[in-house]
Amino acid sequence: NQTIETEETNLPIPPLLKDHNDDPNKAEFHLTAQNATKEFVPGKTTETMGYNGDYLGPAIRVRKGEEVSVKVENELDEITTIHWHGLEVDGDADGGPHSGIKPGSSWSPEFKIQQPAATLWYHPHPEQETGKQVYKGLAGLFLIEDEVSDRLDIPKEYGVNDVPLVIQDKRFNSDGSFEYNLGMHDVMNGLQGATMLVNGAVNPLLEVPSGMVRLRLLNGSNASVYDLNFSNNQSFYQIASDGGFLEKPEKMDNLVLGPAERAEILVDFSDLKKGEMVRLQNKGSEFMKFTAKGKSQKDFTIPNKLTTIEKIEPNQAVKTRDFVFEGMGPTVNINGKQFDMDRIDEEVQLNDTEIWEISNESGMGMMGGTVHPFHAHGVQFQVLKRDGNPPPANETGWKDTVIVNPGEKVKVIATFKYPGDFMYHCHILEHEDAGMMGQFRVK
Numbered sequence: 001n002q003t004i005e006t007e008e009t010n011l012p013i014p015p016l017l018k019d020h021n022d023d024p025n026k027a028e029f030h031l032t033a034q035n036a037t038k039e040f041v042p043g044k045t046t047e048t049m050g051y052n053g054d055y056l057g058p059a060i061r062v063r064k065g066e067e068v069s070v071k072v073e074n075e076l077d078e079i080t081t082i083h084w085h086g087l088e089v090d091g092d093a094d095g096g097p098h099s100g101i102k103p104g105s106s107w108s109p110e111f112k113i114q115q116p117a118a119t120l121w122y123h124p125h126p127e128q129e130t131g132k133q134v135y136k137g138l139a140g141l142f143l144i145e146d147e148v149s150d151r152l153d154i155p156k157e158y159g160v161n162d163v164p165l166v167i168q169d170k171r172f173n174s175d176g177s178f179e180y181n182l183g184m185h186d187v188m189n190g191l192q193g194a195t196m197l198v199n200g201a202v203n204p205l206l207e208v209p210s211g212m213v214r215l216r217l218l219n220g221s222n223a224s225v226y227d228l229n230f231s232n233n234q235s236f237y238q239i240a241s242d243g244g245f246l247e248k249p250e251k252m253d254n255l256v257l258g259p260a261e262r263a264e265i266l267v268d269f270s271d272l273k274k275g276e277m278v279r280l281q282n283k284g285s286e287f288m289k290f291t292a293k294g295k296s297q298k299d300f301t302i303p304n305k306l307t308t309i310e311k312i313e314p315n316q317a318v319k320t321r322d323f324v325f326e327g328m329g330p331t332v333n334i335n336g337k338q339f340d341m342d343r344i345d346e347e348v349q350l351n352d353t354e355i356w357e358i359s360n361e362s363g364m365g366m367m368g369g370t371v372h373p374f375h376a377h378g379v380q381f382q383v384l385k386r387d388g389n390p391p392p393a394n395e396t397g398w399k400d401t402v403i404v405n406p407g408e409k410v411k412v413i414a415t416f417k418y419p420g421d422f423m424y425h426c427h428i429l430e431h432e433d434a435g436m437m438g439q440f441r442v443k
């Protein structure tokens, strides 16, 4: 598990996927999951998977109110699915393990976008194979815009001052390849690698306009919790969490981002002199550089209000459910049960509001324990309590994934507005694949 050294490369920006429908209220996209090869290190090739390309996929951008259809073709030689992580849609369109696409066939879900502007993502979800397929490269961004994101005076030029960063870590062999082979440590903690990738590039450099820049961060790793900051310790403002804008920007010096979590941040690069560099680092180790170009633009003001989030009050909840995450490695489970495709674990009434209490009781005592990022499909929730206390400010917006540290209990509240069968699980993909997943039916 060595860090791969390469020359710096320009940061690749995932292309925006073409909309094949001319009707402004409709969108039609085409995605193909395919096997490929890629050189992460020049001259060294590895086998990958990608959507419409050799690694990761294009960014899908839609507007609130749009009717969307996506034709997903499977050119892999194994079953896959495509799940819209964070999207509020009916169970039929959600793309969980029940929506398998056989090799050589396709799936065409349709859904209407009814939630606020947000940075979501898509990735495969086949039973027991999610970890491998995501690790090999199947993932992409799914961006929603709306009247609020239109109105806000924030950077919006995609790939220029509004830049997506899909952050992942890989374990490379010395020949430049990576495989999905789980050792004992990976079975326990999920697959973590020493080499960081951003948008599929090792050691990337991004030249940004000298001013305020918006970064849309996705932790697209299988299992790693990142703690991100800048090498010069400059602070930044978080403006959005998983499900959309926060009510107001939160000034921070570092950002903890668990697997599948997203954050949008505003970073002021106007003091960066020509030729100077700032590095983005994870727990002190640098993995990406920024330089600035053009005349320094200092006249930018951070909006003091972003949006209004209607708080779901605890007294609106008609039910409280407990989810206890337990076990280690192959025994990981929720409430004593491992995933069964044919079993519905929880039944929720359509339009009900519920409180879900998630506790992490894995490996307490002797073994130190492991984090479990909790995720539920088809719904955005609000965090009420983290270990008995109000959540930190950057967790007060819409969330679909929340870190639950060893010994912690996190309380969330949600209104279930979409019918169908959905998954809830740990987003350490090796835990999910080992069975740390259950199903809820909304009807």
Ligand code: C2O
Pocket: 083, 085, 123, 125, 260, 375, 377, 423, 425, 427
């Ligand atoms: Cu990112 Cu079950 O999903």
Ligand code: CU
Pocket: 083, 084, 085, 086, 375, 376, 377, 378
């Ligand atoms: Cu999901």
Ligand code: CU
Pocket: 332, 371, 372, 373, 426, 427, 428, 431, 432, 436
């Ligand atoms: Cu877990």
